[in-house]
Amino acid sequence: MSVSTIKKDYLIKLAKEGRRVDGRKFDEYRPIKIQKGIIRMAEGSARVELGNTMVLAGIKMLLGEPYPDSPDKGVLSTAAELIPLASPTFEAGPPREKAIELARVVDRGIREANVIQLDKLCIEPSEKVWVVFMDLHILDYDGNLFDACSLAALSALNTTIIPNERFEIGKDEPLPLDESPISCTFVKYGDAIVLDPSLDEEEVADARLTISLDKEGSVRAIQKGLKGTFTIKEIETITKIAQTQVKKIRKLLGDKDGKSKKQEKG
Amino acid sequence: MTEKRTIVIPGTIVGEAGKKKPGMGTFQENNNIYASRLGIKVDKADYINIIPLSGVYNPSTGDNIIGTIIECQLSSWMVDINAPYPAMLHVNQVPWKVEFGATGQYLTVGDSIIAKIGLIDESKKIELSMEDRGSRKIDAGIILDVQPQKVPRIIGKSGSMITLLKKYSNCWIFVGQNGRIWIKGEADKVDFIVEAIKKIEKEAHTVGLTSRMEQFLKERQK
Amino acid sequence: MNKNEIQLIKKGKRIDGRRPDEIRPIDIQVGVLNRADGSCYLEWGGNKVIVAVYGPRELLPKHQQDSTRAKVQATYNMAAFSVEDRKRPGPDRRSREISKVTSEALSGVVFTEQFPRATIDVYIEVLDAQAGTRCAGITAAAVALADAGIPMRDIPASCAVGKVDDTLVIDLTKEEDNYGQADMPIAIAPRTEEILLLQMDGHLTMKEFNTGLELVIDACKKVSEIQKKALLSKYGSSLS
8 A cells, every 4th residue: 555645745735725635624533433331241342433443442350460569459451453454554463563552552541640540459469459451452444543542442441340240259330430531643744733633644644642631631641653753832732732622522521430331231 | 217226236146047148247157147246237138237336446458547656666667556466567668768777767656647557467467558648647636546336437428427527627537447536626626526526436326316416516516 | 050050941942032943133234344345243142243354455475376366364353352251362273263264165155266366355353252253253254245346156144053952053142052062153155055164063963963954054044134135225225
């Protein structure tokens, strides 16, 4: 799959006129659709459609040993699969750098904001804690996996029920959660900086920035990608846009904070 | 008079072998002709054809296509033509005199060209040619990707649909048989044509599309 | 829970209330993905499967190409969260075996000679598992292939027959699979009843085997009707 020069020229030309290929404004998201609790076998799940990008996040919980440096806290483990199903450009095999970066960035966004109250997931200090596995399954790739996965992960956590009954240690209850940080991803091509890049825009992008903000608007996680650069002024513009957009996304996710519907079983 | 379009799926009986011959998208088994593709059944005088509704581009000698250069070799270029096979353009088949090793000076990776499909051998190795007048390197405008199977509908019977599109937009439009369309014109008009083509793509299998498109183009022209 | 404590058939009805010859509800959506050339999302009982088809496209590396025909390469994979105990991502031996027999089943109907040197890649992802995933996978893959415009002589349909409490049953659930006496998944080309996939483990007398085969072929035909309806409804028309 080669990106034609014509395509890159066209996108840059449009950008100079303040336009994007799909008619969006520079700081506009594509339509977002979230469906929660759709996988019965999972303790929590959510499917997110961000434009034509589609990702599925599944949460599984198992009992395991804590990390030695945090003996009374539960464990969070995030993995992403860029399966060939989602794009002709994804190859089969173990996760490579793109998938690993994606998983780690989404993980950091959730970990650094202490979304999951890991201290409430300890059964026996140093011996037994809950391990929360978050698996991000990409189903259709049309750009901006970072935001799609982050939304899917948060929505899935929102629906997660701890399977105490299956492990015979009590009654099932929702996963204890705190406020979610929201991530916004931007790319730069030519002189334009756009929010929520589609695949076309990602293919011609020189640089990319993902920024995660919490409820107070404080910065929780950042990741810059690709080989191009950003000026300080550009970073400032990005953070300003992020602050506004994050509020909109937060509304979409709905306010949860520990309250989640009990998943329909069976 | 309403023309009924019959949609068929692989394995549907579409005719009798004695009365008709199996055409495109069909196969014969014993005394029956069956569809091999998901598509629209077309009953011709001698043949039964299936017009596919989906599927990749299957190159045919003589097709005019839009390709993208993916590799420069010493005396040829490898070209992506949106088919299961990359095609080769040899320096003998271009209108320029290219010296050995100088291919990159004429066409580089990422360039888009209009070319014609030449010989295809039994193992589907494809040759391209840029010798005829229609062929050229594409310098400006945009290239839109559509499903190759929808191309006939976008061109229309005797070019009726594409004539309509050109009339209402004043744009330069070239439709490659391989599902790539080159459009050059004013930004607004280009957007307008892209929208129109996407509509044709979506409704390709319906009846009365040409008149509906004329209506659509008239109304949106404002 | 061991076998002796469960009664899998009570008064002719199974644990989930079905009759022995009844299949679980199936729902099929065609063309659900944008990037793929053809796709299908299928729900079968508690199973959720999504399939994407890419191709025909160039087969690389070149030395693996078949100069006379295309290869049909199916990959069956279970998502980590699709089962009760999280499955480690990546192909295990079971997935690879299922991928192989699925590829072979689909190759039986595709006109591969029309695309020498190419590959038709079929990606089957199990998102939610409730027994019978390989049958669900093949059934969905067949629909995705048709959606992708791959020329075929028929659309394969798949189902399983098994034996529980000495009774032959169609389309086993998880408990029936775990505690039953036999399990035989099959895939056929419904038009000609040709068998494309056949596997079995357990114990069946010759009579049970023959009866079971008849029953499951019948069930596959019911599945086939559901596939056809889904494909045609994508274009809003009916079979002539």
